[in-house]
Structures are given as C-alpha cells and as structure tokens.
Amino acid sequence: MCPTIVNRRHSSSATAPKAAYNDSSDSVVNLNQGNPTMFETYWRKTGKKGDLLIPGCRSMSYFAEDLAGTRNQSICWFMEKEFEEEVRRIHDLVGNAVTEDRYIVVGTGSVQLYQAAIYAYALSYPLDAPDSPHPISVVCAAPYYSAYPAVTDYLKSGLYKWKGDANSFKGTNNEPYIELITSPNNPDGFIREPVVNRHGAEDGEGRAMLIHDYAYYWPQYTAITAPADNDIMLFTFSKSTGHAGSRIGWAVVKDRKMAETMTKFIELNTIGVSKDSQLRAAKILKTISDSCQQNKSDQLWNGAVAADEKLENFFYCARNLMAERWKRLRNAIKDNGFFSLPEYPKKFCNFSGQFTEAYPSFAWLKVEEEGIEDCASFLSELKILTRGGKEFGGSPLCARISMVDRQHLIDLLIERLSTFISSKRKCEKNGVIIEGGRSP
Amino acid sequence: MCPTIVNRRHSSSATAPKAAYNDSSDSVVNLNQGNPTMFETYWRKTGKKGDLLIPGCRSMSYFAEDLAGTRNQSICWFMEKEFEEEVRRIHDLVGNAVTEDRYIVVGTGSVQLYQAAIYAYALSYPLDAPDSPHPISVVCAAPYYSAYPAVTDYLKSGLYKWKGDANSFKGTNNEPYIELITSPNNPDGFIREPVVNRHGAEDGEGRAMLIHDYAYYWPQYTAITAPADNDIMLFTFSKSTGHAGSRIGWAVVKDRKMAETMTKFIELNTIGVSKDSQLRAAKILKTISDSCQQNKSDQLWNGAVAADEKLENFFYCARNLMAERWKRLRNAIKDNGFFSLPEYPKKFCNFSGQFTEAYPSFAWLKVEEEGIEDCASFLSELKILTRGGKEFGGSPLCARISMVDRQHLIDLLIERLSTFISSKRKCEKNGVIIEGGRSP
Numbered sequence: 001m002c003p004t005i006v007n008r009r010h011s012s013s014a015t016a017p018k019a020a021y022n023d024s025s026d027s028v029v030n031l032n033q034g035n036p037t038m039f040e041t042y043w044r045k046t047g048k049k050g051d052l053l054i055p056g057c058r059s060m061s062y063f064a065e066d067l068a069g070t071r072n073q074s075i076c077w078f079m080e081k082e083f084e085e086e087v088r089r090i091h092d093l094v095g096n097a098v099t100e101d102r103y104i105v106v107g108t109g110s111v112q113l114y115q116a117a118i119y120a121y122a123l124s125y126p127l128d129a130p131d132s133p134h135p136i137s138v139v140c141a142a143p144y145y146s147a148y149p150a151v152t153d154y155l156k157s158g159l160y161k162w163k164g165d166a167n168s169f170k171g172t173n174n175e176p177y178i179e180l181i182t183s184p185n186n187p188d189g190f191i192r193e194p195v196v197n198r199h200g201a202e203d204g205e206g207r208a209m210l211i212h213d214y215a216y217y218w219p220q221y222t223a224i225t226a227p228a229d230n231d232i233m234l235f236t237f238s239k240s241t242g243h244a245g246s247r248i249g250w251a252v253v254k255d256r257k258m259a260e261t262m263t264k265f266i267e268l269n270t271i272g273v274s275k276d277s278q279l280r281a282a283k284i285l286k287t288i289s290d291s292c293q294q295n296k297s298d299q300l301w302n303g304a305v306a307a308d309e310k311l312e313n314f315f316y317c318a319r320n321l322m323a324e325r326w327k328r329l330r331n332a333i334k335d336n337g338f339f340s341l342p343e344y345p346k347k348f349c350n351f352s353g354q355f356t357e358a359y360p361s362f363a364w365l366k367v368e369e370e371g372i373e374d375c376a377s378f379l380s381e382l383k384i385l386t387r388g389g390k391e392f393g394g395s396p397l398c399a400r401i402s403m404v405d406r407q408h409l410i411d412l413l414i415e416r417l418s419t420f421i422s423s424k425r426k427c428e429k430n431g432v433i434i435e436g437g438r439s440p
Numbered sequence: 441m442c443p444t445i446v447n448r449r450h451s452s453s454a455t456a457p458k459a460a461y462n463d464s465s466d467s468v469v470n471l472n473q474g475n476p477t478m479f480e481t482y483w484r485k486t487g488k489k490g491d492l493l494i495p496g497c498r499s500m501s502y503f504a505e506d507l508a509g510t511r512n513q514s515i516c517w518f519m520e521k522e523f524e525e526e527v528r529r530i531h532d533l534v535g536n537a538v539t540e541d542r543y544i545v546v547g548t549g550s551v552q553l554y555q556a557a558i559y560a561y562a563l564s565y566p567l568d569a570p571d572s573p574h575p576i577s578v579v580c581a582a583p584y585y586s587a588y589p590a591v592t593d594y595l596k597s598g599l600y601k602w603k604g605d606a607n608s609f610k611g612t613n614n615e616p617y618i619e620l621i622t623s624p625n626n627p628d629g630f631i632r633e634p635v636v637n638r639h640g641a642e643d644g645e646g647r648a649m650l651i652h653d654y655a656y657y658w659p660q661y662t663a664i665t666a667p668a669d670n671d672i673m674l675f676t677f678s679k680s681t682g683h684a685g686s687r688i689g690w691a692v693v694k695d696r697k698m699a700e701t702m703t704k705f706i707e708l709n710t711i712g713v714s715k716d717s718q719l720r721a722a723k724i725l726k727t728i729s730d731s732c733q734q735n736k737s738d739q740l741w742n743g744a745v746a747a748d749e750k751l752e753n754f755f756y757c758a759r760n761l762m763a764e765r766w767k768r769l770r771n772a773i774k775d776n777g778f779f780s781l782p783e784y785p786k787k788f789c790n791f792s793g794q795f796t797e798a799y800p801s802f803a804w805l806k807v808e809e810e811g812i813e814d815c816a817s818f819l820s821e822l823k824i825l826t827r828g829g830k831e832f833g834g835s836p837l838c839a840r841i842s843m844v845d846r847q848h849l850i851d852l853l854i855e856r857l858s859t860f861i862s863s864k865r866k867c868e869k870n871g872v873i874i875e876g877g878r879s880p
Contacts, residue, residue, distance in 0.1 A: 035502050037509075043497035050497070054720060056490020056727070057483035059685040062475050062678075069477075069846065108548055108687075108710040115709075119595070127596075134596075147708075154708045155559070156567075156574075156598030238502075245499040245715035247548075268587075268594045269555075270548040274714035275685035280494060287496070406509065 029412045030385045031402040034186070034361055038404045039242025042317050049290075049311060052283045059275035075256065076263045078272030079106045086285035087235075087250050091227070093292050094315070095350050096217050098229040102252045103259035106273045107266060110215060110236040110249030111151055114180075115269070117232045117251065118152065120261035121178050121209040122159035133176050134159055136209075139166035140180035141195045143187050143364075143394030145213070146387060148180065165393050166195045182213040184222045187392050187400035188342055189360030191222070215239045220318035222358045223349035232258065237281050239361060241288060241314070242404075246277040288314040315351070322359035325403050325410055329363055332418040336425065339417075340366045363401040375399035382416050469852045470825045471842040474626070474801055478844045479682025482757050489730075489751055492723045499715035515696065516703045518712030519546045526725035527675075527690050531667075533732050534755070535790050536657050538669040542692045543699035546713045547706060550655060550676040550689030551591055554620075555709070557672045557691065558592065560701035561618050561649040562599035573616050574599055576649075579606035580620035581635045583627050583804075583834030585653070586827060588620065605833050606635045622653040624662050627832050627840035628782055629800030631662070655679045660758035662798045663789035672698065677721050679801060681728060681754070682844075686717040728754040755791070762799035765843050765850055769803055772858040776865065779857075780806045803841040815839035822856050 043050050059065075064072035064080050072081050084104050091097045107113035122136050138152050142165040152162040163169055166179055183192035194210055212230040216222065218240050233252040238244035253259040266273065291311040333339040344358035365386070367375040376388030376399040389398035401413065483490050499505075504512035504520050512521050524544050531537040547553035562576050578592050582605040592602035603609055606619055623632035634650055652670045656662065658680050673692040678684035693699040706713065731751035773779040784798035805826070807815040816828030816839040829838035841853065 033502060037501050040497045040500055043495075043500070046496050050495070052494045052496075052716075054492045054494070055483075056486050056492075056724065057480045060480055060483070060683050061477050062473060062684045108714070109712075111708075112710050151708055154705075155595050158596030158598065243500050244502045245712075247710055247712055247714045265594075268551075268591055270552050270687055270710065272549075272685075272687055274548070274687045274717040276492075276716040276720050277714040280716050284496065 026383070027412075028383045028385055029409050029416065031405055031409060031413060032385045032387050034239075034402045034404055036238055036242040036244055036361070036404040037406045038321060038410075039318060040406070041321075042312070042314060043242070043284075046287060046311055050284055050287050052280045054276055054279065059279065062272060064275070075103055075259050076105045076266075078263075078266070078275075079104065080275055080278040080282060082282040083278040083285075086282045086289065090240075090285050090289050091252075093289050094219060094224060095227050096219075096224050097214065097233055097235070097252050098227045099252055102254060103256060105251045105253055105259050105262045105266070106278060107249045107251065107262075108270055108273050109238065109247040110213065110234045110251075111147065112266065112269065112273075113234050113249050113251045113262065114148075114211065114213070115151065116262035116265035117211045117234070117258075118160045118178055119265045120258045121211075123261055124209070124258070125176065127159075135161035137161060137163040137169065137171055137175065137177040138180065139163050139169040139177060139196065140182070141166040141192065143185070143389060143392035143398070144180070145182055145186045146391040146400075149393075169196055176207055176209060178209045178211065180211050180213060182215070184216040184358065184360055186213075186216065187362050187387070187389075187394070187398075188364040189216075189221075189344060189358055189362065190342065216361050219315040219349060219351045220322050221360055222344075223347035223356050224351040225347055225349070231255065237277075237284075239404075241281075241284050242318075243281070243284060246280055247274065248277045248281045287311065319356075319359065322403065323357075326357075326359045326363075328410075328414050329403070329417070332414045333365075333421060336421050338367065338369050338421060338424065340368050359403075361402070361404050363403050364398055365401055366395075366398045368397075373397070382420060384413055384416060466823070467852075468823045468825055469849050469856065471845055471849060471853060472825045472827050474679075474842045474844055476678055476682040476684055476801070476844040477846045478761060478850075479758060480846070481761075482752075482754060483682070483724075486727060486751055490724060490727050492720045494716055494719065499719065502712060504715070515543055515699050516545045516706075518703075518706070518715075519544065520715055520718040520722060522722040523718040523725075526722045526729065530680075530725050530729050531692075533729050534659060534664060535667050536659075536664050537654065537673055537675070537692050538667045539692055542694060543696060545691045545693055545699055545702045545706070546718060547689045547691065548710055548713050549678065549687040550653065550674045550691075551587065552706065552709065552713075553674050553689050553691045553702065554588075554651065554653070555591065556702035556705035557651045557674070557698075558600045558618055559705045560698045561651075563701055564649075564698070565616065567599075575601035577601060577603040577609065577611055577615065577617040578620065579603050579609040579617060579636065580622070581606040581632065583625070583829065583832035583838070584620070585622055585626045586831040586840075589833075609636055616647055616649060618649045618651065620651050620653060622655070624656040624798065624800055626653075626656065627802050627827070627829075627834070627838075628804040629656075629661075629784060629798055629802065630782065656801050659755040659789060659791045660762050661800055662784075663787035663796050664791040665787055666790070671695065677717075677724075679844075681721075681724050683721065683724060686720055687714065688717045688721045727751065759796075759799065762843065763797075766797075766799045766803075768850075768854050769843070769857070772854045773805075773861060776861050778807065778809050778861060778864060780808050799843075801842070801844050803843050804838055805841055806835075806838045808837075813837070822860060824853055824856060 064078055083106060087104055088099045091099045107116060118138055122134060125133055135158055138160050140148055149162045171177055179194050179196050181192050181194055185192050196208060210231055212233045214228055214233050215236045216239055231254050235250050237246055237248035251262060291314045294310045330341060342364055346355045346357055349356045365375060367378060372378050374388060374396045376386045379386050379399055386399040386401045389395045504518055523546060527544055528539045531539045547556060558578055562574060565573050575598055578600050580588055589602045611617055619634050619636050621632050621634055625632050636648060650671055652673045654668055654673050655676045656679055671694050675690050677686055677688035691702060731754050734750045770781060782804055786795045786797050789796045805815060807818060812818050814828060814836045816826045819826050819839055826839040826841045829835045
C-alpha cells in the first residue's frame, strides 16, 4: 500500500495516508508533551545512590530549618540549605551559569519562577504613579514556548500582559518591557539572544527587563560554551535530571531586591516550595555531581562503562542517548525532502572538552511537501501526536516532537516515520497513486 | 518590680512593662505564624512507620502514573492515585467530609487551591459578555485569615477582587460574589456559616459562590459534628498532620466542571503538584488512618498508651496536647481581667463519641485593660510576637497567637504571661505604681 499526497493547501480536512505505516501496535504515540521520562533508565541503574529516605518528622516547618530547628538565613526563607548547595555545586561543575555572588530562589518548577520574575519586574515600577506603565508588555521571539501566553494572561493581571513575538514588538517610546529568552530554545533548539533593540530609550526608561530561560542549557542537549551570567536565569529539575514530577526549578538572580520580590511572589502563590522535593532534588543533583567528579576526564562521551563502584557520568549517558535518538530520527527522514529538521553547528563544549552537535529536547519537524499545510495534523494521521507550530507563534508547517520520552515511544515514532517515508519512496518509484490511504 | 499600665489610648508609643517577666531566656517568642511543628513529637515516635523511601527513578513523569507507566484517569491528571485513596479513607474514618461522588483536586497547599477555586468560579461567568461581572467580589466575614486579601489581589487580576468583610458586603443587585467560610475560623476558632444573605437575587443571578476552608475541621481542634458537604471544600496537610513543609492541600469538589477548571489553574500555575510530597502525604495519612483503626474505641481521649506494636491514635495524641496547652494558657490569664479568650461550647464529637470543647490552632487573645489599644504591640514588649487583630480585618484589641508551635515556645509564652499577670496582681495588692517598667 502506498501513500498519496494530494494538494491540500486549500483543504480544511487534510488527511494523511493511514495505510502508510504498519507497526506491531496501532496505539497513539503521544509526543505532544516534553515528558523527560527517558532519564528513568539511568536512575533505575543507580540503585540506592539516587534513593531518598524522608523520616516522618522531617521538614515539617514552613521554614527551611536545620535538624536543630535553626532557620536558614537565606532571602528565600523556604529554601533547604542542601538544595542551594547542590545547585551551586552542579553549576560550578558543569560551567553553565555564574552563581557566585548571586541569589538562588527555589520555585515549584520554572513556570512558577517565570511568573515570580515578571511579577518582580512589574513591581520595580511604582504601581500608583500617574504614568504607571502597567500592564507591562511581555514578549518573546517566535517560535516561543507554547505555555508562555496562557501563563502570562490567565489571571488577566493588571501588572503585565503578553504581547507576542518580540521580533515585531515596537511598543511606545520609553515604554518598559520584559523580554524572555529561552536558550536553547523551546521548540526549535537554537541558541538565542535578546532581539528587541530599543534605540533611543533614555537611561532608566524603556529599559529591557530580561528573563533567560536556561531549562535546556545542559550538556546532554547542547555545548556548554560559557557560564551564563544574566539578571534572571531560570533552570528546572525537569529538564536537567528528568524529574518533572517533583516540580522543582530555581532562579539565579543578580539583584537582591528582585530575589526578595520573587520570594514574596512564591510566598503569596504557594507559601513556599515542597521541602520533600527540594530534598530529593538535592540528593539527585548530588548524585549527578558525584558521577561527574568520579568520571571527569577521559570517559566522557567515549562510551566507556564506569567501574562497578562508580556511577556512570549522568551527562555522558544522557547525551549518548540523545545523540542516538537524533541520529535515528535524521536517518528516518533523510534523502527524501518530505520533512526537514534544523541543523545545529558544532560548537566547543567546555564541559566535555570536545566539539559537539546539539541534540535538543524537541525535534522541530518541518513538512516540506507541497500541498501539506499543517505538519501536526498530518502526523496525527500517522497516530503521532505532536504540538503544532501555531501554538508556538510559529508556522503550522512545523510541529514539535518530544525527544525525551520513553524509549518505546521514540522507537514507534521512528518506525512510523521510516515506514511512511519508504512507502512514499516506493510509490514514487512505481508511479502508483492512492487517494486517502485507500487500496487501489 | 511591678508593671504599670498607664492610659495610653492616645499615645502612639505605648510601651509594655519590660520588667514584667523574667524567664531564663531573653529570646523573642515568635508565635506570629501558625507553624504546626508541635506534631513533630508524634512523628518522631512513630519510627519507621512514618518514613518514606523514594527511589531515584520514581514519579519522574509530569503525569500521575502507576509503576508500569499507565496514567491515572482522574480529572486531576497530576494526582497520585494512592494520595487520593488515602484522602478519601481518612475523611471516611474521621467523618468530617463527604467524599463519595465528589472530585478530589490536589494542590500545592490550600492557598493554591483557594486561588484555583476563585479562578474557577470567576470563569463560570463568560468573560467577554457586555455585562461581564468581572472582577467578581470576594468576601469573608471578619476577622478573616490575614493572607486572604493579599493572595486575592497581588496580581491585580481582572477576574476577581477582594472586597473585605462579608458582614458589610452589599454589592449591587444580582451581582455574583464569592464568599469564603473558614470553619473553625482562623483566627478566632469559631464555627462559621455563610453570612451574606442576598435577598431578592433572581434564580441563577447574583448567586453566592461559596468556598469552605476546613483547614481546622479535624478532631484535635474541634468536635466533628457532621460530615461537611459543600460545593468546594479545602483541606490542608499542614494543619491536619503538621506537615506544612510539604505544601500539600486538597479540595473536595461537587461539580465536575469546577474540578476541571481548578485543575487547569494548577496546570497553568505550577504544572501540577510535587509527586514526592503527594507520596509522602499518602504515607503519613495512611499511618494516621492505621493508628485510628488500631485504636478506634475505648482508648480514644482516655490517655491509654498504645501497645508496643500499635501506633498511638494520632488525633488522640494531638488533641490531648492541644487541650493541655489551652488549659495552661487559660490558667495563666485567669481571674485577672487583663486578657480574655473566647469560650467555645462543648459539642458532641462523632469521631470520639464524646462531648468535647474546642482547642483551636490559634488563641485569639483580647486585651481588656483600659488604656491599651493594641494587643500585639503590648505583647511584643513582653517579647511575644503575635499577629495583630487589624491584619484580620478585626480589632487591634485582639492578637492571634499560634498554639501549634514547638513546646519550648509555648512554655515561654505561658511563663511570660503568668509572670506578667502575677506581677500585676501583686502590684495592685500593694498599691505600687511604676511607670514604664522603671524601678521606683
């Protein structure tokens, strides 16, 4: 059976050839979310090293306290001390962020910290002034993380407002604004810089307030080229180690007042952050840092198996797995021209000491075939659920596919794409045309 | 040395007699927050029964899944199944809420669920209608939990707005509103019912949207007179078991659509709720339910020590401790008329099968002495930090004192109050007057 692509540029009910794949399962492959469950395999292998025992009487207080009940003196009064220590340690080891003389603020995932950051920036302008700039515009270059618009606007806040693509943002003269920079970017994996260039803004007015989302600035996804050093930098446990269920993120913040206001936001929003998950994050980050220090030099990226007593370097394992997935995906769609994927230049990674490609958390797949308008709809007919480009303020010709889910889903994805592409190739060779996947 | 109370009704710098107490420590007794650390003693005694081991590979997904990766089919897609089961089980055992045919929604503490509930109620009215009632008024009878105004208004939402004391709320005809009912009430411990009575509102218009906050409706604080059965009922791990650091709360919700919208709020706010803390809450709630079932009948309230193999009934232990604290506090201020405390009628508790008094989580202490305007300021000069009545929309003659903090703080509180009261009694007897605590 061969698939046929008829011109559907003007069709609202574009259908992909359902007969184009024939794997053992007819199940839906849901790669819509970026659920980082691929890292489970590593954590299963670590045995007790990644386990955490929480005694029934531990961390019952609202406040972060040591075992004697003495409170942590951090600005972020609900942050467990060992969590902060392990955050600073892993950044030092990986070299992806400056943390010296910076404040750490823990959050219930980085999406809470994003809201804390826009809240703190908005409050840096007096609310009751006659020329109050509120709601302050929030922008991000498209394609941007699909949750940003809804997370910014769901409460119809008078403090800030989503204004879409930063590339087309003008605003009025001297109007302050908040620009989000996700780097590497979700959905497309590219390294990003701010794009709004406000010429003519006077000093202290119309200033850019930047939030750098570094969720994916870890060695398994991209080369670590320099320690990031920006005003507000967001990181998340989900994407760094794979523990999305713990809902832990952290911000590295330069300005004391901003760190205080972000902490205040989290106090009002959830009266702090789960201490159980902070303790777990501390344990997991420690396990990773230990694994890096035990396997620092020559084993990295080389595939050598760690000795019995040692843990395999987490980033080495994770990166090898990502590289293998990307290789298979690129191979599945190659030499055909039906789909394309972004190309990422090799860069020198200070962490590994090698030139490396990027292997992003998401594949930003573009359909190149004339006649297909919507990549996600097309893929859904292959029973591959993805997130369409429009949801990212981008083109519907693109779709975002999670590359960090469990192995059997990635296997099915690649099997279905390969089958479809090779069927199409055969049909083209034979000149057979079948409409809508029906047998001739 | 004797304290003197001069008339300071018009003085802005009222000072309490600093010489009025003389305990071994000069430290500040901070009972401003309701930090439920008193329950640590119970959990220390439970040994391994309250411990939780979390393997490194557990609950990494955003979704609630069983060990085979099958997703929980609950509306609340991030809720761990065992958490939900233990929530339903403990309500059944305690008899404080109807959960059959009700939806459970887990939250990052009940403060997040409060926001989820006002969001869901606000969205039950179309946003884009020309006669949109937004922002919808949110009210609560004073004195009310001091965090409600700030938590409602910090984002200057266009959906809802804090309108203060429900007793004086009128609104316009047929204007919908949200009324919060905290019962037993924070700060004053009384059982509450809705107070807004909107006569003349037409059917479906101007309807009351009620949120019942049942944080303190547990047997250690009050008699369980009937299973509560209201539209949206909020409970919290903090006050029921003492685990404030875990940031876990839950809502019991009648309407499916409301439960869905509350879940959506939590998705947008924090993409779910810490699974580590859900698992811990499940374990702790299970331990309590087991302790109740093992010691159901005659041991309850009678002070009998559980056999070696059994856990003491948690609610029995917690209630005895609360009763003892309240007895000592009432004793410290009695027969003097300087301070007063609310009196709570004895009620029949279905859980214990006995008539019992209430022993609220907070003491709502009122200063009765002519000349003292601000109870919290007065107490602060005895180095007792409390929260002043004004913060609850109430009288500054009252102050809220946490009764659930660690034992040594409660001991210091009672020691200082006793010393002050007995010094004052001696002075009155001797007719000695000393200004501002200075020696004569």
